[in-house]
Each structure stands twice: as structure tokens, then as C-alpha cells.
Amino acid sequence: MADAPIDLMRLEGEGNSVVLRITGMEPRKDPEAAPVLTGEFLVDTPFVRGSVAAWLLPxxxxxxxxALDALDAGRDIAWREGTRGPRLFVERAEDGERCRVTVEDASTSLTTVTVTVPLKDEWFDDAYHRLDLIWDAWPLNG
Structure with a gap:
């Protein structure tokens, strides 16, 4: 178990950031229920700042x-599309050095925010490492 929150995703630069911070594992009353991680999407720009809670299943x-594999291969991604919780969309720019990141909360606040951030090759190594940290901190057997 992690003692502190872990950022599963950090897309940031040029004054904008989109972070998915995992804060822990939700206690389950039903021992048969799938484990659930709790967290929040955090968006911060010079113009808008906000957060929305997220629950993640294995x-x-x-x-x-x-999604990371697809993004690393140069494709746009839609992660958690079709779920009730917040969704993430990343569109790569033509130059491959920047991307448009959209967080959509279609169930609670009915708000969508899009920011532009740099997307460098070294970001991918960090992103895969962050995912490994989450799996190590909260082994989910689901």
C-alpha cells in the first residue's frame, strides 16, 4: 500500500497541466466486489482550475x-470512453511535440476542459513507470 498519493498521469508544460492522482483504494463492504482505486483528475491552466473525482477498476x-501504447505509436486516444466517470482524450498535434488533452465529466458536472501541453518522447518512459508504481502500490487482483 502506498503511504502517499501517486500520479498515474502527468501531462504538463507551457503553464497547463492535467494530472490523474490516485489517492488510495476504496474499502469494499462486499469481499467479492472488484477492487476500486480512488483518485481525481486535476486540471490547472492560467484560465481554469478544477478537479473531478475518479474511481478506477483494474x-x-x-x-x-x-492507451499509452497507442499514444506512443502516434495515435490519438480516448480512455474511459463510454464509462460514467470522467473520460480522457488525447489528440497528438501534427508536429508530434504537443497534444490537446480533454477531460470530460459527462455525469456529474457536465463539464469538458481541453488544454494543450507538450508531449515529448521521454514522457512515455515516465508514464509507463507511473503505471508500474500504481500496480506495485495497490495490487488489484480483478
Whole structure:
């Protein structure tokens, strides 16, 4: 178990940031229920700042791995699309050095925020490392 929150994702630069911070594992009353991680999307720009709570299942983490692979291969991604919780979309710019990141909260606040951040090759090593940290801190057997 982690003693402190771990950022699963950090896309930041040029004054903008989008972070998905995992804060812990939700206690489950039903021992048969799938484990759930708690966290929040944090968006910070010179113009707008906000957060929205997120709950992640083991399948979400597996899909994040696939999304990272797709993004690393140069494709745009839509992560958690079709879920009730917040969704993340990343569109790569033509130059490959920047991306548009959209966090959509279609169920609670009905708010969508899009920011532009740099996306350098070294970001991917960090992103995969962050995912490993989450798996190590909170082993999810689901």
C-alpha cells in the first residue's frame, strides 16, 4: 500500500497541466466486489482550475496501458470512453511535440476542459513507470 498519493498521469508544460492522482483504494463492504482505486483528475491552466473525482477498476488500468501504447505509436486516444466517470482524450498535434488533452465529466458536472501541453518522447518512459508504481502500490487482483 502506498503511504502517499501517486500520479498515474502527468501531462504538463507551457503553464497547463492535467494530472490523474490516485489517492488510495476504496474499502469494499462486499469481499467479492472488484477492487476500486480512488483518485481525481486535476486540471490547472492560467484560465481554469478544477478537479473531478475518479474511481478506477483494474480494467481501467489495463486499458490505460493500451492507451499509452497507442499514444506512443502516434495515435490519438480516448480512455474511459463510454464509462460514467470522467473520460480522457488525447489528440497528438501534427508536429508530434504537443497534444490537446480533454477531460470530460459527462455525469456529474457536465463539464469538458481541453488544454494543450507538450508531449515529448521521454514522457512515455515516465508514464509507463507511473503505471508500474500504481500496480506495485495497490495490487488489484480483478
Amino acid at each position: 480494467e481501467d488500468l489495463r486499458q490505460w496501458q493500451q
